Amino acid sequence: MESIKRKSLLYKTGVEYGDYTINHALGCSHGCKYPCYAFLMAKRFGRVKSYEEWIQPKIAINALEILEKEIPKFKDDIKEVHLCFTTDPFMLGYDEVSEMSIEIIKKLNETGIKCTTLTKGILPNELAELNTVNEFGITLVSLDESYREEYEPYASPYIDRIESLKYLHDKGVKTWVSIEPYPTPNIIEQNYDDILDSISFVDKIIFGRTNYNKIISEYKNQKQFYNELAYKTIDYCTKNNIDYHIKEKTITENMPIKNSLSA
Ligand code: SF4
Numbered sequence: 180m181e182s183i184k185r186k187s188l189l190y191k192t193g194v195e196y197g198d199y200t201i202n203h204a205l206g207c208s209h210g211c212k213y214p215c216y217a218f219l220m221a222k223r224f225g226r227v228k229s230y231e232e233w234i235q236p237k238i239a240i241n242a243l244e245i246l247e248k249e250i251p252k253f254k255d256d257i258k259e260v261h262l263c264f265t266t267d268p269f270m271l272g273y274d275e276v277s278e279m280s281i282e283i284i285k286k287l288n289e290t291g292i293k294c295t296t297l298t299k300g301i302l303p304n305e306l307a308e309l310n311t312v313n314e315f316g317i318t319l320v321s322l323d324e325s326y327r328e329e330y331e332p333y334a335s336p337y338i339d340r341i342e343s344l345k346y347l348h349d350k351g352v353k354t355w356v357s358i359e360p361y362p363t364p365n366i367i368e369q370n371y372d373d374i375l376d377s378i379s380f381v382d383k384i385i386f387g388r389t390n391y392n393k394i395i396s397e398y399k400n401q402k403q404f405y406n407e408l409a410y411k412t413i414d415y416c417t418k419n420n421i422d423y424h425i426k427e428k429t430i431t432e433n434m435p436i437k438n439s440l441s442a
Contacts, residue, residue: 180236180238181237182238182240183205183240184241185203185241185245187245187249188201188203188242188246188249189201189245191256196424199253199259199261200260200262200263201242201260201261201283202265203262204239204270204276205236205239206232206233206235206236207236207267207270208236208271208272209267209300209331210331210332211330211331211334212331213360214391216390219391220265221233234333236266236270236273238273243283243286246283246287250290250292257292258293259293259294259295260293261296262295262296267299267334268296269296269303272333277303280296281309284296284306285309288310288312288313294314295314295355296313296315296316297316298316299317299335300340301343302343303343306347307347311351313352313353314353314355316354316357317341317357319337319340319341319357319358319374319378320360321362321369324336324337354382356381356383358385358386358387358412359389360387361387361388361408362395363394364398364404365397366395372411375415382421382422383422383423384416384421384423385426386423386424386429388401388405388429390428405431406431413425
C-alpha cells in the first residue's frame with residue numbers, strides 16, 4: 180500500500196465522547212456511502228480528490244516514531260486514545276494498517292494509556308492478548324447484507340464482525356457496539372430488536388442517527404423514529420445491564436417517552 184509521512188499523530192478530538200485520537204492512515208478501504216463524514220472532510224480540505232482515491236488508503240509509515248515523541252508530551256493529559264475517527268484501524272484488505280494499530284495500542288498501553296477502537300472490519304483475535312483495560316468495538320447498523328453492500332460496500336459482512344467481537348468478549352475483553360449512523364425506514368425496513376439481540380453480550384452500546392443524508396431528511400417521521408429507538412436502546416441496556424450513550428441530537432423534544440419504552 181502507498182504511504183505518507185505525518186508530522187504529528189496524537190490529537191485531542193472535539194468529537195462527542197472522544198478524548199485523544201489517532202488516525203494513522205489517510206483514506207479507508209471500506210468506502211461507506213452514508214456518506215462518510217471523514218471522506219467529505221478529506222475532500223473538502225483537499226487531502227483526497229475523489230472517492231476512488233479515498234478507498235485506496237495510505238498508511239502513515241512514521242506513526243510509531245512520532246508516537247515515541249508525543250506520548251511523553253501528552254501523557255498526563257490523556258484519559259484514553261481512540262482508534263480511529265477518520266479511518267478504520269482494522270480495514271479489510273490492509274493487514275499493514277491492522278498490524279500498526281496493534282503496535283500503537285501496545286505502545287500506549289505500556290505507558291498506562293487505555294485504548295478504544297471501532298471498526299467495520301474484523302477485530303483480530305490477537306487483541307485478546309493485550310491489556311484488558313482496552314475496549315474494542317464494531318459498528319452495526321443492520322443485519323441485512325444487501326444494505327451493507329449498498330452503504331458499506333467494502334466493509335466486512337455483519338456476521339463476521341459480530342463473531343470477531345463475540346470471540347473477544349468470550350476471552351474476557353471489554354466490547355462495545357456503535358449503532359450509528361442508523362437508517363430510517365424509507366431506506367430500509369428492519370427489526371431493531373433483532374439488531375440489539377445479536378449483540379446482547381456487549382458491555383456498551385452507542386446509538387445515533389444518520390446525518391448529512393438527503394433520503395433521510397425526506398423522511399417525515401424521523402424525529403419520532405429516532406426518539407423511539409433511542410429510548411428503546413436505553414430500556415434494553417438498562418434491563419440487560421449494558422452501558423449506553425445516545426449521541427447528541429438523536430433524541431429531540433416532545434416525544435412520547437412512555438409509548439416508546441413500552442413498545
Ligand atoms: S469505515 Fe468509517 S472511515 Fe471508513 S469509509 Fe466507512 S465511515 Fe468512513
